[in-house]
Amino acid sequence: MFLEIDAVFFAYPGKADPWILAGYSLGMEAGERVGIAGPSGRGKSTLLRLIAGLERPQKGTILIDGRLVAGRGIHVSPEERQVGMVFQDYGLFPHMTVERNIAYGLYRLNRKARRQRVESMLELIRMRDLARRYPYEISGGQQQRVAIARALAPDPKLLLLDEPLSNLDAELKAEIRAEMRELMERTNSTCLFVSHDLDDLRAVCGRIEIIGSPSEAGR
Amino acid sequence: MIYNFKVTPPWNGWSAVRAFSFFCVLLPFMALAGGIFSPAGEYWSYVRDHLLPAYFAETLLLAAGAGISTLFLGVSLAWFMSMYDFRGKNFFEVMLVLPLAIPPYIAAYAYDGLFGYTGMIQSFFRDTFGLQPVRLTANIPAQAWGIWIFSVTLFPYVYLLTRAALRNQSAALFENALLLGGGRIRMFLRIGLPLVWPAAAAGAILVCLEVLNDFGVSAYYGLNTFTTAIFAAWFGMGDADTAVKLALILLALVFVVLLVRKAAHSARRYHIVSSREKRVVPRRVKGPPQAGILLLCGLACLAGFVTPLLQMLYWLRLSWDGAFTSELTHAVTYTLGISAAATLLVMIAATGTVNAGRLFSGGFSVLLSQGATIGYAVPSAVLAIGVISLFVGADNFLSVCFPFLPDRFLSMGGIMLIFAYGIRFFTIGYQTIEAGFAKTGMIYTEASRTLGRSVTGTFFLVDLPMIRHALISGSALVFIDILKELPLALLLRPFNTETLGTTTYHFAKNEVLEKTALPSLCIVLAGTIFILLMQFWEKKKAGHVSGN
Numbered sequence: 001m002f003l004e005i006d007a008v009f010f011a012y013p014g015k016a017d018p019w020i021l022a023g024y025s026l027g028m029e030a031g032e033r034v035g036i037a038g039p040s041g042r043g044k045s046t047l048l049r050l051i052a053g054l055e056r057p058q059k060g061t062i063l064i065d066g067r068l069v070a071g072r073g074i075h076v077s078p079e080e081r082q083v084g085m086v087f088q089d090y091g092l093f094p095h096m097t098v099e100r101n102i103a104y105g106l107y108r109l110n111r112k113a114r115r116q117r118v119e120s121m122l123e124l125i126r127m128r129d130l131a132r133r134y135p136y137e138i139s140g141g142q143q144q145r146v147a148i149a150r151a152l153a154p155d156p157k158l159l160l161l162d163e164p165l166s167n168l169d170a171e172l173k174a175e176i177r178a179e180m181r182e183l184m185e186r187t188n189s190t191c192l193f194v195s196h197d198l199d200d201l202r203a204v205c206g207r208i209e210i211i212g213s214p215s216e217a218g219r
Numbered sequence: 220m221i222y223n224f225k226v227t228p229p230w231n232g233w234s235a236v237r238a239f240s241f242f243c244v245l246l247p248f249m250a251l252a253g254g255i256f257s258p259a260g261e262y263w264s265y266v267r268d269h270l271l272p273a274y275f276a277e278t279l280l281l282a283a284g285a286g287i288s289t290l291f292l293g294v295s296l297a298w299f300m301s302m303y304d305f306r307g308k309n310f311f312e313v314m315l316v317l318p319l320a321i322p323p324y325i326a327a328y329a330y331d332g333l334f335g336y337t338g339m340i341q342s343f344f345r346d347t348f349g350l351q352p353v354r355l356t357a358n359i360p361a362q363a364w365g366i367w368i369f370s371v372t373l374f375p376y377v378y379l380l381t382r383a384a385l386r387n388q389s390a391a392l393f394e395n396a397l398l399l400g401g402g403r404i405r406m407f408l409r410i411g412l413p414l415v416w417p418a419a420a421a422g423a424i425l426v427c428l429e430v431l432n433d434f435g436v437s438a439y440y441g442l443n444t445f446t447t448a449i450f451a452a453w454f455g456m457g458d459a460d461t462a463v464k465l466a467l468i469l470l471a472l473v474f475v476v477l478l479v480r481k482a483a484h485s486a487r488r489y490h491i492v493s494s495r496e497k498r499v500v501p502r503r504v505k506g507p508p509q510a511g512i513l514l515l516c517g518l519a520c521l522a523g524f525v526t527p528l529l530q531m532l533y534w535l536r537l538s539w540d541g542a543f544t545s546e547l548t549h550a551v552t553y554t555l556g557i558s559a560a561a562t563l564l565v566m567i568a569a570t571g572t573v574n575a576g577r578l579f580s581g582g583f584s585v586l587l588s589q590g591a592t593i594g595y596a597v598p599s600a601v602l603a604i605g606v607i608s609l610f611v612g613a614d615n616f617l618s619v620c621f622p623f624l625p626d627r628f629l630s631m632g633g634i635m636l637i638f639a640y641g642i643r644f645f646t647i648g649y650q651t652i653e654a655g656f657a658k659t660g661m662i663y664t665e666a667s668r669t670l671g672r673s674v675t676g677t678f679f680l681v682d683l684p685m686i687r688h689a690l691i692s693g694s695a696l697v698f699i700d701i702l703k704e705l706p707l708a709l710l711l712r713p714f715n716t717e718t719l720g721t722t723t724y725h726f727a728k729n730e731v732l733e734k735t736a737l738p739s740l741c742i743v744l745a746g747t748i749f750i751l752l753m754q755f756w757e758k759k760k761a762g763h764v765s766g767n
Contacts, residue, residue, distance in 0.1 A: 105670030
């Protein structure tokens with residue numbers, strides 16, 4: 001297994017419902033694209049935050065590529081996990097241009113290699129012309145593409161997508177879904193995609209898991 | 220095979236900065252607490268039996284008087300400025316904040332000069348109409364002058380907080396209130412006032428804390444407050460134990476004020492929801508209502524800013540020859556230098572503490588972060604005594620361990636004053652940085668860390684550029700407050716060194732009021748420039764946001 005989540009428990013402090021995830025388990029192979037569906041508040045985004053290292057599980061373990069990253073008194077910090085994440089609001093740094101956003105995670109490369117990688121990512125998302133623009137100067141769909149390119153640029157072992165299409169209108173969504181699928185196939189990314197919209201997941205993922213009541217998912 | 224690699228430590232440099240800030244704030248109070256058990260000085264029994272009731276009565280009268288009057292003035296101004304549109308509104312948006320640039324003690328000198336026997340008002344009536352002088356300054360009780368001075372210079376605290384609360388409300392609340400009948404007065408009393416009450420009360424509490432902290436106004440009018448009593452015991456009687464005991468009583472009084480605030484806050488059964496709904500659109504007024512609003516705004520600006528400023532300019536004209544002395548140049552240089560050093564210290568400590576609070580959650584974390592902000596509530600005279608006790612103790616320790624160090628190495632230099640400024644104004648830096656981080660949230664930090672950057676790398680590349688506005692505003696606010704500060708400088712400055720505040724104070728104490736003009740105007744000018752720049756910046760930012 002490439003990703004192994006074993007009996008993970010997690011609760012936010014001070015919440016009435018004690019466990020947002022209670023004994024949740026999931027396995028994923030390398031190169032697989034798995035979708036996680038479920039209604040709001042059932043821990044979909046929390047699951048991604050736990051895998052990324054932004055939260056610590058109270059119980060259970062998480063292994064990435066055979067390495068224990070969380071559990072048994074261990075917590076590997078997010079910057080050490082080699083996991084890329086695309087946030088629901090994209091989280092593009094507003095004070096950096098598109099190309100500087102993409103280059104942000106490539107600081108370990110030398111200048112030339114970094115330049116080449118940024119060029120290839122801009123090519124991949126077909127946004128070479130907009131490289132010098134700031135995030136507020138491009139559309140929502142373009143921002144979403146930049147966020148994916150930025151997450152993919154450091155070549156992460158695992159890509160986490162947290163409802164990246166939820167802020168787009170219906171027409172744009174259909175277009176972006178197809179683009180995303182093509183991107184994932186071209187980069188052969190191992191990807192965990194969270195959404196409350198089953199159509200998003202069907203378009204991109206080979207397998208779909210449900211968190212919470214299956215009957216509520218995808219409404 | 221399972222193997223582990225670099226693991227996040229339970230603490231790091233950021234939490235160390237926060238813990239250091241917390242203990243720096245705590246140490247003077249621990250040194251002060253030792254005074255509870257120290258034997259009472261000779262003067263103490265006299266103070267306790269004869270003077271203590273007067274200290275309580277006068278301090279509480281000033282605090283309550285200023286608190287209530289600023290509530291009336293600040294809330295009404297905020298209501299008119301938020302709910303109505305009138306000619307000259309933009310001008311008053313700027314002017315109503317400017318009284319913050321006038322330290323109350325400078326306003327006190329100006330008013331006394333203006334209404335005194337030789338002042339412009341009495342001279343005008345005497346010389347023009349041959350009227351007998353009305354002894355305004357003598358016939359009006361000093362307490363009333365004190366309340367007046369605090370009210371006209373400190374009302375912007377209530378005004379600004381109330382205005383911000385009103386601007387955050389949804390227009391639907393007020394539109395519904397009007398549709399349900401009762402008119403605008405009922406809408407203000409039944410809807411507006413309850414909604415802004417927490418913000419207005421927070422502003423009034425700030426005013427009360429400023430009054431409890433004051434030394435300059437009380438000393439000038441000869442009022443028997445706790446702060447003047449601490450100075451009298453320390454300097455007049457040379458009785459440090461009595462000063463410490465008075466400081467502890469004043470500290471207890473401050474905690475009562477803070478407990479009242481906390482209790483009032485906890486008693487609220489509703490929460491104001493800051494919504495993204497339509498904001499209140501000010502209603503255009505003309506005729507008598509407009510005249511009434513203009514009169515109130517004009518009088519507030521006149522009393523809090525224009526009058527003291529004009530009086531100072533008048534005095535400057537009188538004292539122009541020989542005003543620029545080497546002592547003044549030294550005071551300016553020293554004040555700017557020490558203010559800059561203390562501001563830098565405050566902003567580094569505050570940024571480190573806030574960032575640690577974002578990175579580490581939990582009850583102990585909150586305690587460390589919030590505990591470090593207590594300094595602003597504690598009156599300067601109390602803080603000064605705590606800091607002196609601490610530094611004298613540290614000097615004694617150093618002289619034993621390192622005999623080669625100069626005598627009184629720590630307590631005779633500017634370090635003690637910078638340290639005290641750091642504790643006193645830490646809260647301002649903390650709150651502005653916290654507000655800056657609250658606007659950006661955690662998403663950019665988290666995005667950066669998932670892209671492989673460390674906490675510190677993320678801070679310098681992402682967090683710092685994102686909070687740069689807060690950092691600059693916070694630095695400006697701290698710098699202005701240090702520039703205006705008087706009691707700490709009076710008690711803790713090195714020998715033969717004056718700040719602009721202490722220079723002004725000594726001229727006033729020696730009744731050479733004209734000479735207070737230049738140092739006072741330096742303080743007022745610096746404060747005014749900073750406030751105007753910040754207002755300009757805020758407007759630009761607001762325009763930029765709405766433009767997006």
